[in-house]
Amino acid sequence: MTIQKTFNYQKEIEQIKTQFNFDFVALALVQSTNQLFELKWTYATGNHSNRFRRIVLRTGKGVAGNVLKTGKPMLVEDMAPSLMKNDLHNYLLIVGEGLKSVGAIPLYKSNRVHGILLVACREGRKLTATQFTQLKQAIGPEFGPFYNKEMFRL
């Protein structure tokens, strides 16, 4: 808890961006822990605009929404326009920032998704599955524990 409070997220995501050579890294964290929690993009680096910061994430909408809903990491190596054709409005971050390969990881706190780390490249297939696995391993506990399937069995 205390680590998380003093943890400099902005510096940390910038470091991830350089380390993996990503074009865009953003972190969404639960805003108010009281009754009605909201998930918003609080930290970002490599962004063109700040419009996405106003968006309140909803479960099941878009890539981050899917991660929030399923609680599992998600990787889309190539964001083809046909994928988003019917619900383009749910992919405003991806379209607005021109992201082509996108990966998102849920960050947990007391068995609930407490945040989402989204990394992306503006080039299709630049973010690969191996890179994504490396990233998952590199995420420190300061971000909030990253649970995978094995941990659920405990």
Added chain:
Amino acid sequence: MMRINEFQLTDLLIKMYDNSAEAIFFFDRVGKVIAMNNAAQQILDTEVLKRMAEGDPKAICMTCKGYTNEHELQTCMSCYLSNPTEDLSSFQVYLDTVGKGIIPYTASYQTIDKENGIRAFMLRDLTKQYRTQEMLNQRTMMKSIIKAQEDERKRISRELHDGVAQEILSSLVDIRVLKYMNIDDEVLKKVQQTEGSLMHLLDDIRHLSVELRPATLDDLGLEAAFRTHFKWIEKNYGLIVHFSAELQSKRYEGEIETVVYRVCQEAVFNALKYAGTDDINVRLFEEQGFLELLVKDEGVGFDVNHNQPIGTGLGLYGMKERAELVDGQLETRSLIGEGTSITLKIPLLHSSSEGGPGVENHNRG
């Protein structure tokens, strides 16, 4: 009664024969063509004309694609030419014409000279009439489809709001009661999480209900409905809508309000998806007996004449259709790099009856 002499009548008949747009044929007893007018010659193929000149009674069959009876649209069953005993003062026949293909004609086939067995076959082109009919049908159909859709949305929206949402609310109250009971911290924490989830669910269902059809539109009118909608747009999509309404919460006919709301919703959604801009302007005002809606963005714009849209292309079409339902006009102006503006203009006919008692709930039920 007007009286004309025989000479004048002959003159008129000849003029009619020469200049009429109707095709006129004269057949003799055996089915040979004795004469036909200009209009008739124009629709026939040269080969058919040649065969007719040679006196082939079957020549007409090369052009005729059958007539309409009770059983079939195009049939040769008991052909009108060979079976002239029936009443053939008006029937429909299909002809293969030069340049226009197979098109329907209204025909009459009558004996005009019993002694010599001369019969006149007259044809009137029906395509124009059919097209008008079709357009009328399409409009009525579109109107009822849109109405059915709105009604159905209204029903589901109310069901969600009054039924499902209420049930969830009562579960929420139960959970809140649980918090004040004697339970240990671990359980309390879980209960609080569940409460949060339920509140989210309730929120989602309310959004869904409003998205389907806003109750505010029926209860409070356009201005209130728009304000709620734009607040929601900003929260969900990060797009800021600068809304200025100059209507003083005036109410309009239910159909007009629905059209304005839906057109605006679509226009804003288009801007959101394709304009690539952070904020848009929406203005709603009344001017010279017209209710006007202006949706303007300074985004990327598009080529209005380009016929291959990025999306389905149905959005703009649907907006136009909806506008036409209330005799409104929709104008789309856009230039690449200079943004897009959409104007909707609806004539207000019954301006005197507005705002009176009983108008508030006109859209309910």
